[in-house]
Amino acid sequence: MPTVDLAKSTLRELNHALHNIKDGSNETAWEVVNPKGSHSVAVGVDAPVKVDVHGSVGYYCGGMNSEATITVHGSVGPGVGENMMSGAIFVKGDASQYAGATGRGGLLVIEGNASSRCGISMKGINIVVHGNIGHMSAFMAQSGNLVVLGDAGDALGDSIYEARLFVRGKVKSLGADCIEKEMRPEHIELLAGLLEKAGVTGVKPEEFTRYGSARTLYNFNIDNADAY
Amino acid sequence: MCGIVGLFLKDKSMEPQLGALLSEMLVSMTDRGPDSAGIAIYGAGDGKHSKITIQSASPERDFAGLDKDLGAKLGADVSLVAKSTHAVIEVPTAKLDAAREALAELRPDVRIMGSGDVIEIYKEVGLPADVVERFALAKMTGTHGIGHTRMATESAVTTLGAHPFSTGPDECLVHNGSLSNHNNLRRELKRDGMKFETENDTEVAAAYLSNKMAHGMNLGQALEAGLSDLDGFFTFVVGTKDGFGVVRDPIACKPAVLAETDRYVAFGSEYRALANLPGIEDAKIWEPEPSKVYFWEH
Numbered sequence: 001m002p003t004v005d006l007a008k009s010t011l012r013e014l015n016h017a018l019h020n021i022k023d024g025s026n027e028t029a030w031e032v033v034n035p036k037g038s039h040s041v042a043v044g045v046d047a048p049v050k051v052d053v054h055g056s057v058g059y060y061c062g063g064m065n066s067e068a069t070i071t072v073h074g075s076v077g078p079g080v081g082e083n084m085m086s087g088a089i090f091v092k093g094d095a096s097q098y099a100g101a102t103g104r105g106g107l108l109v110i111e112g113n114a115s116s117r118c119g120i121s122m123k124g125i126n127i128v129v130h131g132n133i134g135h136m137s138a139f140m141a142q143s144g145n146l147v148v149l150g151d152a153g154d155a156l157g158d159s160i161y162e163a164r165l166f167v168r169g170k171v172k173s174l175g176a177d178c179i180e181k182e183m184r185p186e187h188i189e190l191l192a193g194l195l196e197k198a199g200v201t202g203v204k205p206e207e208f209t210r211y212g213s214a215r216t217l218y219n220f221n222i223d224n225a226d227a228y
Numbered sequence: 229m230c231g232i233v234g235l236f237l238k239d240k241s242m243e244p245q246l247g248a249l250l251s252e253m254l255v256s257m258t259d260r261g262p263d264s265a266g267i268a269i270y271g272a273g274d275g276k277h278s279k280i281t282i283q284s285a286s287p288e289r290d291f292a293g294l295d296k297d298l299g300a301k302l303g304a305d306v307s308l309v310a311k312s313t314h315a316v317i318e319v320p321t322a323k324l325d326a327a328r329e330a331l332a333e334l335r336p337d338v339r340i341m342g343s344g345d346v347i348e349i350y351k352e353v354g355l356p357a358d359v360v361e362r363f364a365l366a367k368m369t370g371t372h373g374i375g376h377t378r379m380a381t382e383s384a385v386t387t388l389g390a391h392p393f394s395t396g397p398d399e400c401l402v403h404n405g406s407l408s409n410h411n412n413l414r415r416e417l418k419r420d421g422m423k424f425e426t427e428n429d430t431e432v433a434a435a436y437l438s439n440k441m442a443h444g445m446n447l448g449q450a451l452e453a454g455l456s457d458l459d460g461f462f463t464f465v466v467g468t469k470d471g472f473g474v475v476r477d478p479i480a481c482k483p484a485v486l487a488e489t490d491r492y493v494a495f496g497s498e499y500r501a502l503a504n505l506p507g508i509e510d511a512k513i514w515e516p517e518p519s520k521v522y523f524w525e526h
Contacts, residue, residue: 036500036503036504037498037499037500037501037502037503038500056499056503056513057499058498058499058500059498075499075513077483077498077499078483094513094514094515096483096485096515097480097481097483115515116480116481116518134480134518135480135518
């Protein structure tokens with residue numbers, strides 16, 4: 001099991017090693033110690049390996065992740081899992097701004113709170129936040145699912161396309177064109193699956209409210225021409 | 229981009245380490261702001277004397293004999309400690325305003341960085357590590373301090389464009405972000421008698437807060453008012469004689485991390501700045517909410 005100590009190795013050495021894992025390699029479980037808030041830890045991994053990061057990291061941890069399962073035993077800075085393609089990222093602490101931004105696939109689980117702009121412009125990623133999320137989350141979210149066990153801040157889902165938002169707590173306010181929607185059986189089933197994958201127990205899908213697009217911004221309304 | 233650090237000590241036994249801890253935090257934020265750096269540090273006062281931090285582009289010429297000249301003018305004992313381009317002058321507190329006026333007459337090229345009972349402000353262009361070295365910041369002691377590393381966007385890279393900016397006696401401000409209505413606000417503040425040295429947006433924010441406080445608001449009220457009058461991006465950290473505060477604009481895209489233990493409260497633009505503080509593993513660490521004024525006081 002390779003261990004990389006960021007007090008001794010450079011970030012470039014770590015990421016270079018992770019990028020050079022060959023198909024069929026037996027080095028499938030990596031440990032990273034002493035990250036001390038480093039940026040871009042385990043960015044661009046493209047192999048089905050496990051990476052455990054012991055401590056808190058800075059910007060863009062696990063960005064563009066493909067296939068890897070990355071666990072951060074600490075908190076993460078802005079942009080965790082940005083543009084993630086597949087695989088999974090588990091954050092044991094909190095996440096700063098724009099967690100999972102533009103993510104195309106995979107699962108991002110934040111066991112603490114996420115701050116503003118969580119899931120901004122998400123394009124297929126599944127995000128599960130055990131705590132609360134900040135303002136402007138799921139702004140222009142295109143597809144995928146954002147599940148929040150706690151509360152959501154202001155302007156949730158502003159200008160949203162077809163992503164599904166499930167919030168168990170209170171929503172401070174909804175953004176433009178985002179509305180509450182009914183929970184049909186297929187949503188209960190989907191949510192139950194996501195909660196199980198994210199390791200959430202003792203919470204029922206029925207406790208959540210679904211939000212999504214009213215689809216009134218999809219086409220320009222000529223009656224609004226005077227507003228521009 | 230810019231970097232901000234701040235450290236407010238609750239545990240008096242840490243006071244001798246303040247300069248060293250804050251210097252390390254400042255240097256860790258070098259890549260957020262490599263063009264200039266500054267620090268405001270709150271040390272010990274004796275209750276009878278006040279400090280004026282001055283800066284000169286020609287320190288040999290301007291600082292030579294200044295203590296004697298100023299002492300003669302004020303009819304009081306004046307001491308001066310020069311550190312590179314800056315010097316700290318101590319005068320009897322009752323003579324502080326007179327001393328500020330006399331300085332403008334005696335040494336017209338000298339700029340006042342700030343004044344008060346305990347505050348000292350040092351700032352210069354150059355890498356944060358070089359600024360720390362130049363002013364021997366790591367050796368300084370005190371109760372609290374704030375620091376800034378600058379990556380200029382709104383005005384030139386000059387000593388006076390560096391942060392912190394003084395907002396009043398023992399008060400200062402550092403800023404990460406950019407204000408978009410600073411020209412208009414500057415015009416309004418000039419009409420109300422405020423003076424400006426630079427084209428810098430943060431100087432306008434500092435003058436705005438000073439102006440509000442001159443009209444009777446306390447710092448908390450002035451910061452609240454700023455949330456509606458200042459247009460743009462900001463994470464502000466302010467220092468006062470007894471405390472320090474943090475406020476972020478409603479959009480809050482400029483990063484901020486706070487940490488609190490029984491021994492201190494610390495601020496960093498990023499967690500990296502806090503990572504080596506003693507006991508950080510057990511600190512309460514969180515991201516300050518937008519539009520919320522946080523304040524700690526001794």
